[in-house]
Amino acid sequence: MLLAVLFSNNDGNILVERFHGVPAEERLHWRSFLVKLGADNLKGAKNEELFVASHKSVYIVYTMIGDVCVYVVGKDEYDELALAEVIFVITTSVKDVCGKPPTERLFLDKYGRICLCLDEIVWKGMLENTEKERIKRLIRLKPPTEA
Template identity: 40%
Template sequence: MESCGRIQSGAHVARAEGELVYHALGTGEYDELTLAETLRFIGTAFHDVLRKTPSEAVLLDNYTRVCIILSEIINEGILEITDRATLLRALKIKGFD
């Protein structure tokens, strides 16, 4: 389930997935559609890399991996990777199988 809204001059998207709720805020080129696609990709990336359905316990147990995944997808506030194959290749370079 996704929910979109506007906050001042920006956009807010929340995505519920299992027991987790992901939130994203953006302005300018990062509109509701871009944020929603980004949250979908992040949820898929967690599932693919961690090889488990994301839950609070899974994310906390794999905190280092979660941080590296997010760092590869969003670098210094800029959306960089939105392709599964590119993400998996970048993570493999960093030593993730």
């Protein structure tokens, strides 16, 4: 199961978060743990260079995309290899929505479309869609046409 997808800025402020199957009382712990992990390791990291960690029998894959940090947390079948695929789909979609690796301002300007992408990629803690074109089609917000 994918437990969490988080985006933060360089200062550690959470921009977007999605938790699945994580009790509310544990979410603060995860937020602070992931932000500290990023602060310790992402300084000077190349764009989209993947980092891997494990904590309490879960796997964490994280990276920088532009000025934004991305964290994906999973367990069971979502090991570091599966999470690398998930984070690749997420970063590709974010770059596609923004037109380039985002600054914090550009990310927040495109917040709604990025959230729609996340909802299409991850559904109830499972990887749902990985195809870039399909995700683009699904987030257009047009009602289905009746033929």
